[in-house]
Amino acid sequence: MQSLLSANDLHVSYGAVEAVRGVSFDIRQGEIVAFLGANGAGKSSIMNAITGLVPTASGQVMFEGRDITGAAPETLAPSGLTLSPEGRRVFGTLSVADNLRMGAFALNDKDAVEAAYARVYELFPILLERKDQYAGTLSGGQQQMLAVGRALMSNPRVLLLDEPSLGLAPLIVDQIFDLILKLRDQDVTLLVVEQNVAKTLQVADRAYVLVNGEVVEQGKPAELSASGTMQDAYLGAN
Numbered sequence: 246m247q248s249l250l251s252a253n254d255l256h257v258s259y260g261a262v263e264a265v266r267g268v269s270f271d272i273r274q275g276e277i278v279a280f281l282g283a284n285g286a287g288k289s290s291i292m293n294a295i296t297g298l299v300p301t302a303s304g305q306v307m308f309e310g311r312d313i314t315g316a317a318p319e320t321l322a323p324s325g326l327t328l329s330p331e332g333r334r335v336f337g338t339l340s341v342a343d344n345l346r347m348g349a350f351a352l353n354d355k356d357a358v359e360a361a362y363a364r365v366y367e368l369f370p371i372l373l374e375r376k377d378q379y380a381g382t383l384s385g386g387q388q389q390m391l392a393v394g395r396a397l398m399s400n401p402r403v404l405l406l407d408e409p410s411l412g413l414a415p416l417i418v419d420q421i422f423d424l425i426l427k428l429r430d431q432d433v434t435l436l437v438v439e440q441n442v443a444k445t446l447q448v449a450d451r452a453y454v455l456v457n458g459e460v461v462e463q464g465k466p467a468e469l470s471a472s473g474t475m476q477d478a479y480l481g482a483n
C-alpha cells in the first residue's frame with residue numbers, strides 16, 4: 246500500500262519542554278492508525294504539528310508525496326488533511342448547520358457543500374434533527390459528533406481525530422468507534438489519538454505507543470497487547 250502521511254524524526258518543543266522527540270511514522274491509504282500513550286506523552290503535539298497548529302522544531306511531515314512541514318492549517322484542509330481537535334471546540338452561539346458550514350470553507354461550489362451536508366447528516370441523523378439549534382445546547386456526545394462532522398465537511402482523505410471519545414458515556418463511545426470503522430469504509434484514512442486503549446485496539450490496523458515524546462513500540466494490535474510495553478506506557482514508566 247502507498248504511503249499517504251508520514252513523519253521523519255519529528256520534534257516539537259514548547260520552550261524548554263521537549264514534547265515530541267524524534268517521532269517517525271508512516272500511514273498508508275485506507276489504514277486506521279492509533280497513537281496511544283499516557284497524558285502528556287505528546288500525542289496532541291504530534292497531531293497539532295502535522296496540521297500546522299504548533300511549530301515543528303525539526304523533522305519532516307509528508308502528505309501524498311509533498312513536504313507539508315510547517316504548512317498553515319488552512320492550506321491543509323483544501324488538500325485533503327483535516328484535524329478534529331481535542332475538546333470538541335464547537336461554536337456554541339452558532340447553529341449546528343452554521344458550525345458545519347465553517348468546516349466547508351475549502352469547498353468552492355454549492356453542490357459540493359450540499360453533498361457534504363448530506364453525508365454528515367446521514368452519518369449523524371441527530372445533527373439534522375438539531376440543525377437550527379445552537380451548538381452550545383447540544384449534549385457532550387452530540388457536540389463531539391458535530392466536531393467530527395465539521396471536520397468531515399471538507400471531505401478529507403485523511404482525518405486526524407484527537408481523543409474523540411474523551412468524557413463520553415459508554416453508548417456514545419461505541420457510536421464513535423462505529424463511526425471510525427464506517428469512515429474507513431468510505432475511504433477515509435484515519436489517525437486516531439485515544440486514551441480508550443481497549444476500544445481503539447479493536448478498530449485500529451496498527452498503533453504507535455508513545456512515552457515521553459518518543460515511540461517505544463509499534464505494530465498490529467495483537468502484537469502490542471501481547472507485550473508489557475503498553476502497560477508501562479500507561480503507568481508512565483520510561
Ligand SMILES: Nc1ncnc2c1ncn2[C@@H]1O[C@H](COP(=O)(O)OP(=O)(O)OP(=O)(O)O)[C@@H](O)[C@H]1O
Nearest residue numbers: 259262263264282283284285286287288289290291
Ligand atoms: N502549549 C504548550 N505549552 C507548554 N507545554 C505544553 C503545551 N502543550 C503541551 N505541552 C506539554 O507538552 C507535553 C506533551 O503534551 P501533549 O498535549 O502533546 O500530550 P498528550 O499525549 O496529547 O496528552 P493528553 O492526553 O493529556 O492531551 C506535556 O508535557 C505538556 O505539558
